[in-house]
Amino acid sequence: MNRRDFLAGCSALATASMLRSPAEAFAQEPPPDVSLTIAPLELEIAPGKTIHTIAYNGLVPGPLIRWPLGKPITIDVLNQTNDPEIVHWHGLWIPSNTDGAMEEGSPMIPSRGRQRYSFTPNPAGFRWYHTHTYAGHNLKKAAYTGQFGCFYIEPKEDAGSYDQEIFLTLHDWNGYMGGGGDASMDVSYDYATINGKMLGSDEPIRVKEGQRVLFHVLNASATLMHWLACSGHAMQVIAMDGNPVPIQESVKAIRLAPAERIDVTVEMKRPGVWILGETRDDFRKAGMGIVIEYSGQQGEPRWVAPPESQWDYSQFARPGKSTEPDVRIPLVFRSKFTGHGDFDHWMINGKSFPKTDTIALQQGKRHRLVMRNESTDDHPVHLHRHTFEVTNLDGVAISGLMKDVLVVKAKSTAEVDFIASNPGMTLFHCHQQSHMDFGFMMLFRYA
Amino acid sequence: MSAVVSANFLVFCLFLTVKPLAAQDNYEIQVYGAETVAPKTTMLELHSNFTVDGSKPLPGSQYTTDGTYPTNHALHETVEITQGLTSWSEVGFYIFTSSRSGQGVQWVGDHIRPRVRVPDSWHWPVGVSLSTEIGYQRRDFSTDTWTWEIRPIVDKQIGRWYFALNPAFERSFHGESVSHGVEFSPNAKISYDFTKVITGGLEYYASFGRLGDFYSFHDQQQQFFPAIDLNVSPNWEINFGVGIGPTASTDHLILKAIIGRRFDWSGHHEHGSSLSTQ
Numbered sequence: 001m002n003r004r005d006f007l008a009g010c011s012a013l014a015t016a017s018m019l020r021s022p023a024e025a026f027a028q029e030p031p032p033d034v035s036l037t038i039a040p041l042e043l044e045i046a047p048g049k050t051i052h053t054i055a056y057n058g059l060v061p062g063p064l065i066r067w068p069l070g071k072p073i074t075i076d077v078l079n080q081t082n083d084p085e086i087v088h089w090h091g092l093w094i095p096s097n098t099d100g101a102m103e104e105g106s107p108m109i110p111s112r113g114r115q116r117y118s119f120t121p122n123p124a125g126f127r128w129y130h131t132h133t134y135a136g137h138n139l140k141k142a143a144y145t146g147q148f149g150c151f152y153i154e155p156k157e158d159a160g161s162y163d164q165e166i167f168l169t170l171h172d173w174n175g176y177m178g179g180g181g182d183a184s185m186d187v188s189y190d191y192a193t194i195n196g197k198m199l200g201s202d203e204p205i206r207v208k209e210g211q212r213v214l215f216h217v218l219n220a221s222a223t224l225m226h227w228l229a230c231s232g233h234a235m236q237v238i239a240m241d242g243n244p245v246p247i248q249e250s251v252k253a254i255r256l257a258p259a260e261r262i263d264v265t266v267e268m269k270r271p272g273v274w275i276l277g278e279t280r281d282d283f284r285k286a287g288m289g290i291v292i293e294y295s296g297q298q299g300e301p302r303w304v305a306p307p308e309s310q311w312d313y314s315q316f317a318r319p320g321k322s323t324e325p326d327v328r329i330p331l332v333f334r335s336k337f338t339g340h341g342d343f344d345h346w347m348i349n350g351k352s353f354p355k356t357d358t359i360a361l362q363q364g365k366r367h368r369l370v371m372r373n374e375s376t377d378d379h380p381v382h383l384h385r386h387t388f389e390v391t392n393l394d395g396v397a398i399s400g401l402m403k404d405v406l407v408v409k410a411k412s413t414a415e416v417d418f419i420a421s422n423p424g425m426t427l428f429h430c431h432q433q434s435h436m437d438f439g440f441m442m443l444f445r446y447a
Numbered sequence: 448m449s450a451v452v453s454a455n456f457l458v459f460c461l462f463l464t465v466k467p468l469a470a471q472d473n474y475e476i477q478v479y480g481a482e483t484v485a486p487k488t489t490m491l492e493l494h495s496n497f498t499v500d501g502s503k504p505l506p507g508s509q510y511t512t513d514g515t516y517p518t519n520h521a522l523h524e525t526v527e528i529t530q531g532l533t534s535w536s537e538v539g540f541y542i543f544t545s546s547r548s549g550q551g552v553q554w555v556g557d558h559i560r561p562r563v564r565v566p567d568s569w570h571w572p573v574g575v576s577l578s579t580e581i582g583y584q585r586r587d588f589s590t591d592t593w594t595w596e597i598r599p600i601v602d603k604q605i606g607r608w609y610f611a612l613n614p615a616f617e618r619s620f621h622g623e624s625v626s627h628g629v630e631f632s633p634n635a636k637i638s639y640d641f642t643k644v645i646t647g648g649l650e651y652y653a654s655f656g657r658l659g660d661f662y663s664f665h666d667q668q669q670q671f672f673p674a675i676d677l678n679v680s681p682n683w684e685i686n687f688g689v690g691i692g693p694t695a696s697t698d699h700l701i702l703k704a705i706i707g708r709r710f711d712w713s714g715h716h717e718h719g720s721s722l723s724t725q
Contacts, residue, residue: 308722341609
């Protein structure tokens with residue numbers, strides 16, 4: 001049994017339990033706060049370049065959901081595709097049956113069916129929502145589609161020390177199997193976009209000299225890491241995965257793995273017309289960029305390459321040890337070669353999902369995931385329904401950096417701590433679609 | 448033996464040993480994959496082929512019946528330099544040499560080989576490229592001195608299996624095979640990934656003779672190479688094989704080795720950096 005078989009079995013159960021028609025099921029219920037419709041879309045990412053994809057409400061990204069912290073929300077999702085779907089509310093502390101992962105017990109939304117999600121958004125900050133289905137070798141499904149959107153949970157008090165607030169979503173399109181750096185197959189793409197448009201095809205971001213602009217950046221790519229820079233403008237990192245960082249550092253470029261979010265502020269003090277884009281030429285040429293246009297400035301957008309840099313999480317964390325955990329859970333990541341013409345399969349502690357061990361958590365205890373990545377790929381690992389503190393990177397203790405996705409680099413170690421404070425099945429997986437589909441997943445349960 | 452009888456004997460021998468045109472012969476023994484070398488990248492390969500059991504000289508002569516040096520116990524070393532031009536094109540250059548006891552190392556000839564392929568963005572279900580090769584080889588080593596080849600290449604990797612087909616067509620512009628017109632020389636390969644590093648397979652090389660009028664099997668070149676590829680690094684290409692030629696026109700036993708090194712001139716970027724695509 002693989003993830004596809006597992007999901008197919010669960011989907012059949014879910015369909016059987018939802019035999020009432022959508023109209024019958026919802027006739028007696030109050031209207032939702034937000035409605036999402038999943039449907040096919042012909043997305044024009046540039047003049048003459050159309051992507052056949054699936055999206056929410058005919059938009060890529062889907063509509064921004066902006067909601068006050070602690071206020072209950074009801075979201076209806078109508079699935080107008082031919083396949084079962086599900087929506088995951090990424091980074092929220094909500095129950096397993098609402099989280100939007102079939103593996104945890106959330107129901108699938110049958111084709112032509114409807115699902116109502118009701119929960120109280122928490123914690124505050126930049127979250128997002130996206131499909132959480134299986135793609136396998138079909139690179140037109142699941143996270144390869146346009147099914148993603150930003151979910152901003154407004155804190156009770158927002159200092160708002162910025163003049164503009166802009167959400168940017170990165171995505172790659174038209175995936176195909178290509179040669180990987182480690183000689184197995186990886187996914188390559190034809191196009192890349194920011195907010196669903198290739199560089200030069202969207203309206204520019206219009207700014208004024210002296211403004212302070214807050215960017216909420218989400219990497220919604222199914223498999224690729226991306227670097228972004230703003231042509232000579234420094235970027236002040238203020239939050240990661242929606243959580244304020246202990247140390248706000250100014251950097252020339254930011255790196256985001258799939259599912260990571262970074263909030264940065266940029267002081268607009270270089271009048272001109274610039275490109276905010278991927279630092280690597282190939283990706284920028286594929287479309288990943290957007291124009292920043294100062295008021296009163298005209299001309300061709302200019303790109304100023306930042307110096308080569310490495311991404312180091314620890315610069316945003318406090319040095320030194322965090323609280324000692326109550327429980328340590330060792331996790332070893334390995335790949336299983338299946339041929340130069342296929343994706344690798346993945347194992348956690350020697351087993352691939354759904355055969356991975358389901359580890360029991362002790363409610364209220366502090367758990368430490370002690371991760372060792374023995375493979376030659378980087379893995380952006382994601383823990384559902386909880387936020388973790390990054391406590392060690394390659395043997396160096398740090399503290400205070402709160403996230404829900406962390407890249408465990410190839411041949412490296414990392415440790416993260418979380419309090420088991422949200423009972424229910426909890427999924428842990430690599431957020432690279434091709435890794436999670438081929439075994440890189442496991443479940444935690446509460447004892 | 449009179450001079451007339453000797454001449455007739457030589458003509459008879461030539462008739463017996465008529466060889467189809469094979470531009471590469473046993474200088475570069477390789478089934479091409481459809482992939483091309485990336486731009487700003489150079490591939491340097493050394494092909495080393497030792498003929499354990501090949502053609503032998505006529506009694507009292509240093510040449511074989513067709514007037515070329517024998518291949519028996521000859522070591523053929525070929526340097527191949529391939530430069531990537533774009534993401535879908537490359538050009539290769541060959542320097543052929545031969546060394547044999549008593550003859551030292553000799554330059555044999557040079558070829559140039561441009562190649563284009565179907566870009567990834569076309570999303571074809573198989574890899575397809577088209578190579579053309581033109582070059583010169585000395586008369587001492589080939590009955591045809593100027594030759595041209597066009598080689599369609601189709602390949603496919605499915606899981607652990609790899610398939611490649613090179614139905615090549617060759618033409619002589621100067622030499623004994625000029626009148627033969629276009630000859631057909633297909634190559635093929637099938638291999639299996641035993642591990643991430645070790646791939647084993649079978650390579651097939653043939654030259655059937657002129658199109659529409661193939662030689663008899665006896666006179667065709669047919670070679671089978673059980674071969675091993677070692678995938679130690681994306682920057683290295685390593686291939687070994689043992690070739691068996693069952694027909695009279697083929698060298699009967701050849702050992703081959705290919706060692707290749709990829710050089711990336713696009714600038715060194717640390718793995719995972721803001722400029723690295725790895």
